Amino acid sequence: MTExxxxxxxxxxxxxxALQGKTFPSGNPKFCPFPTVTSLLxxxxxxxxxxxxxxxxxxxxxxxxxxPEIKRRGDLFHKFIAHIKESLIKGELKLxxxxxxxxxxxxxxxxxxxxxxxxxxxRRYIGPWVERKFEELKNIxxxxxxKLFFEISVANYYVPLPYKDGRKSYPxxxxxxxxxxxxxxxxxxxxxxxxxxxEPPALKDYQTWLLWKxxxxxxxxxxxxxxxxxDFEEFELIVETPYKDFSVSYENPSYVEEIHSGYAWIHDISxxxxxxxxxxxxxxxxxxxxxxxxxxxxxxIHICRHRNYPYPQSRPEIKQxxxxxYQYLLWEQIWEGSLFxxxxxxLPKEELIEKGLILEGKIISFSGDRKIELEINRKISxxxxxxxxxxxxxxxxxxxxxxxxxxxxxxxxxxxIELISEGVFPSETAILFPDILESSSPLLQEPPTFLERxxxxxxLKLQQSGAIKEEKAKSRSWIQLLEAxxxxxxxxxxxx
Amino acid sequence: MRKMKFESSDLSITEAxxxxxxxxxxxxxxxxxxxxxxxxxxxxxxxxxxxxxxxLRRSIVERNSRGxxxxxxxxxxxxxEFKKFxxxxxxxxxxxxxxxxxxxxxxxxxxxxxxxxxxxxxxxYIIALGWWRMLELSEFPAKIDDIFNEGFSPEDWxxxxxxxxxxxxxNIASKYGEIDGFKEALxxxxxxxxxxxxxxxxxxxxxxxxxxxxxxxxxxxxxKEKLADFNVKMLGFLWTLYFVLQNENLLPSSAEFSLKLNxxxxxxxxxxxxxxxxxxxxxxxxxxxxxNERGIIWASDIVRLPEII
Numbered sequence: 102m103t104e105x106x107x108x109x110x111x112x113x114x115x116x117x118x119a120l121q122g123k124t125f126p127s128g129n130p131k132f133c134p135f136p137t138v139t140s141l142l143x144x145x146x147x148x149x150x151x152x153x154x155x156x157x158x159x160x161x162x163x164x165x166x167x168x169p170e171i172k173r174r175g176d177l178f179h180k181f182i183a184h185i186k187e188s189l190i191k192g193e194l195k196l197x198x199x200x201x202x203x204x205x206x207x208x209x210x211x212x213x214x215x216x217x218x219x220x221x222x223x224r225r226y227i228g229p230w231v232e233r234k235f236e237e238l239k240n241i242x243x244x245x246x247x248k249l250f251f252e253i254s255v256a257n258y259y260v261p262l263p264y265k266d267g268r269k270s271y272p273x274x275x276x277x278x279x280x281x282x283x284x285x286x287x288x289x290x291x292x293x294x295x296x297x298x299x300e301p302p303a304l305k306d307y308q309t310w311l312l313w314k315x316x317x318x319x320x321x322x323x324x325x326x327x328x329x330x331x332d333f334e335e336f337e338l339i340v341e342t343p344y345k346d347f348s349v350s351y352e353n354p355s356y357v358e359e360i361h362s363g364y365a366w367i368h369d370i371s372x373x374x375x376x377x378x379x380x381x382x383x384x385x386x387x388x389x390x391x392x393x394x395x396x397x398x399x400x401x402i403h404i405c406r407h408r409n410y411p412y413p414q415s416r417p418e419i420k421q422x423x424x425x426x427y428q429y430l431l432w433e434q435i436w437e438g439s440l441f442x443x444x445x446x447x448l449p450k451e452e453l454i455e456k457g458l459i460l461e462g463k464i465i466s467f468s469g470d471r472k473i474e475l476e477i478n479r480k481i482s483x484x485x486x487x488x489x490x491x492x493x494x495x496x497x498x499x500x501x502x503x504x505x506x507x508x509x510x511x512x513x514x515x516x517x518i519e520l521i522s523e524g525v526f527p528s529e530t531a532i533l534f535p536d537i538l539e540s541s542s543p544l545l546q547e548p549p550t551f552l553e554r555x556x557x558x559x560x561l562k563l564q565q566s567g568a569i570k571e572e573k574a575k576s577r578s579w580i581q582l583l584e585a586x587x588x589x590x591x592x593x594x595x596x597x
Numbered sequence: 598m599r600k601m602k603f604e605s606s607d608l609s610i611t612e613a614x615x616x617x618x619x620x621x622x623x624x625x626x627x628x629x630x631x632x633x634x635x636x637x638x639x640x641x642x643x644x645x646x647x648x649x650x651x652x653l654r655r656s657i658v659e660r661n662s663r664g665x666x667x668x669x670x671x672x673x674x675x676x677x678e679f680k681k682f683x684x685x686x687x688x689x690x691x692x693x694x695x696x697x698x699x700x701x702x703x704x705x706x707x708x709x710x711x712x713x714x715x716x717x718x719x720x721x722y723i724i725a726l727g728w729w730r731m732l733e734l735s736e737f738p739a740k741i742d743d744i745f746n747e748g749f750s751p752e753d754w755x756x757x758x759x760x761x762x763x764x765x766x767x768n769i770a771s772k773y774g775e776i777d778g779f780k781e782a783l784x785x786x787x788x789x790x791x792x793x794x795x796x797x798x799x800x801x802x803x804x805x806x807x808x809x810x811x812x813x814x815x816x817x818x819x820x821k822e823k824l825a826d827f828n829v830k831m832l833g834f835l836w837t838l839y840f841v842l843q844n845e846n847l848l849p850s851s852a853e854f855s856l857k858l859n860x861x862x863x864x865x866x867x868x869x870x871x872x873x874x875x876x877x878x879x880x881x882x883x884x885x886x887x888x889n890e891r892g893i894i895w896a897s898d899i900v901r902l903p904e905i906i
Contacts, residue, residue: 408850
């Protein structure tokens with residue numbers, strides 16, 4: 102793990118003018134990106150991993166391997182457990198090991214897992230988990246219909262965190278895997294870990310603690326209406342692997358130390374005027390990652406320890422020029438995406454609606470084909486841009502179930518949106534718990550900052566690609582093009 | 598025929614090779630030289646002494662005069678045989694190559710530093726070359742209104758502004774001594790045995806009236822006026838080092854060695870200017886902050902340090 106960085110005197114929030122949308126977005130925004138729990142985990146893991154996330158759009162250091170399959174496996178593990186629990190609540194699943202294993206195959210197949218992969222997944226993760234949790238699953242019934250929640254997003258503008266004798270406040274957002282109201286538990290689930298572990302997998306305890314801190318920092322009126330009398334401070338924090346459960350302590354001095362340092366890294370890499378922040382990040386690279394024996398559990402190993410091919414020869418120039426492009430692309434993301442997030446959490450709801458940042462609609466109906474009909478209290482002609490939305494059918498902008506949806510139809514002041522199954526559970530919380538819906542559901546369009554991240558990632562790929570031999574370099578037009586654009590050597594046309 | 602005990606697919610030999618890599622990595626990582634790194638007794642690698650001759654015969658290991666062994670990592674046949682370790686071999690090659698590069702870079706840095714200390718008139722050439730590289734790679738950010746006001750279209754600007762890089766560099770260098778042109782600066786280094794011999798060319802120059810316009814757009818005189826002498830020299834020095842090392846293909850591949858090179862460059866800069874890196878940088882940052890406050894927000898994108906890491 103990384104070494105610390107001196108805490109900031111205070112977090113750089115956007116000024117009122119920027120929040121009101123009165124500042125022309127250009128140059129260094131002077132306010133920080135809206136931090137996610139993942140950014141803080143990355144900062145603790147290795148500041149270079151955080152740098153790759155912020156500047157190069159590569160956020161998979163924590164996966165432990167560059168193989169994207171591991172993420173799909175983790176997602177499936179989590180989704181399937183939610184599916185089992187939701188099916189038990191709905192009375193659709195009989196509780197026998199056989200039934201669970203039978204329902205796993207069609208479920209995993211829907212997500213593109215082949216037969217062998219499904220067997221492997223069941224044997225390694227699902228099977229051990231079911232065996233361990235069988236008794237607990239028996240206790241789930243229809244009476245739990247408003248007690249179990251999966252993938253709940255939490256965010257707060259000011260999360261107070263202990264610092265020396267006082268506290269410092271920072272913004273933070275993240276997603277909780279499971280909130281179990283009946284048993285008063287917050288669960289972070291992972292496929293990492295082994296049977297013989299005595300500690301939770303690296304950083305998972307810290308992650309759970311950060312999510313809990315965010316949730317418990319919310320005021321009553323920021324919570325879903327049904328939760329306003331719940332004291333989340335009392336909730337037990339659990340990291341759940343397929344093989345074991347680990348209880349996480351509320352008090353851990355290292356968390357407090359790490360978090361301030363993590364925020365400082367996020368600030369410094371994103372918007373500080375320091376000329377040498379990259380140098381500092383590399384100097385502080387995890388001590389577990391020496392050059393000849395790098396950190397095996399890092400998904401960015403091939404990016405971080407890439408081979409510098411001799412061609413294109415203009416690579417040093419490319420590096421100098423791309424350096425500022427990465428930064429500008431990050432600033433664009435801050436102006437677009439982070440500012441939007443700050444606005445959502447800081448401006449009054451009426452103002453958000455008035456500025457067109459969110460729509461608010463009353464859910465009129467659900468239909469079996471995942472369609473939601475919403476009645477909107479304003480002119481729908483104002484809808485524009487692309488047709489992907491985020492709807493919060495349960496909860497508030499601070500804490501709730503975020504679901505991706507596509508605009509399907511507009512009928513007068515009514516919208517029909519279709520939930521997009523990928524990334525959400527097949528049995529949606531909203532459909533499962535229709536009686537606990539908020540009276541109105543926010544509908545918003547998140548800025549497409551993923552495009553800038555893709556550009557950052559593509560630029561890094563271009564910067565790091567190349568050829569070892571000159572003949573290869575000459576036969577690859579893209580290398581020749583790079584030499585022509587960025588090189589300083591005299592280029593000759595033709596064979597002479 | 599009796600089957601050989603050690604096949605490349607044999608788990609025990611693979612494990613032994615892994616241990617040999619580990620020993621090499623550990624030693625090299627703590628600064629042991631290549632000649633002395635990785636030597637251990639066979640038993641430390643989990644290999645029975647009875648297998649010694651077989652391993653030597655197949656050139657998997659080499660033996661030193663003290664009867665110790667290590668992986669024969671320079672042998673290309675071994676690399677073919679143990680493809681599983683491709684990544685480790687590659688890392689090892691990069692590491693050893695970077696050591697060589699760094700040693701040579703150190704020699705050049707010392708040479709340039711001593712040259713400047715004994716013959717300060719060379720500062721003119723160093724500033725001219727360094728500032729030329731810095732400016733040409735800056736892509737000349739500027740305010741669009743100012744670009745239009747001087748009669749450039751955005752396209753003109755993209756084409757013409759970078760062509761002024763050397764004129765601007767000469768403009769700032771001429772404050773420190775006489776200099777006629779680009780070739781003079783390069784020749785001065787060549788005379789000192791510092792090679793800049795590759796066939797690069799600066800972009801072709803443009804007329805003086807256009808140069809004046811570019812200067813006005815950039816508010817060049819204000820930028821120049823605000824920068825302290827030692828900052829002008831520091832930037833010229835660091836960028837020239839970068840330029841020379843790049844030409845000599847001495848920029849390391851790995852971040853670790855790039856960090857070391859960066860440190861070496863700053864050690865030399867501290868030595869020349871008699872100031873700490875932090876003080877040199879904070880002075881530059883304060884200057885850029887002041888320029889930013891005066892509306893010259895592009896200054897920090899032009900006046901910047903080379904990206905070594």
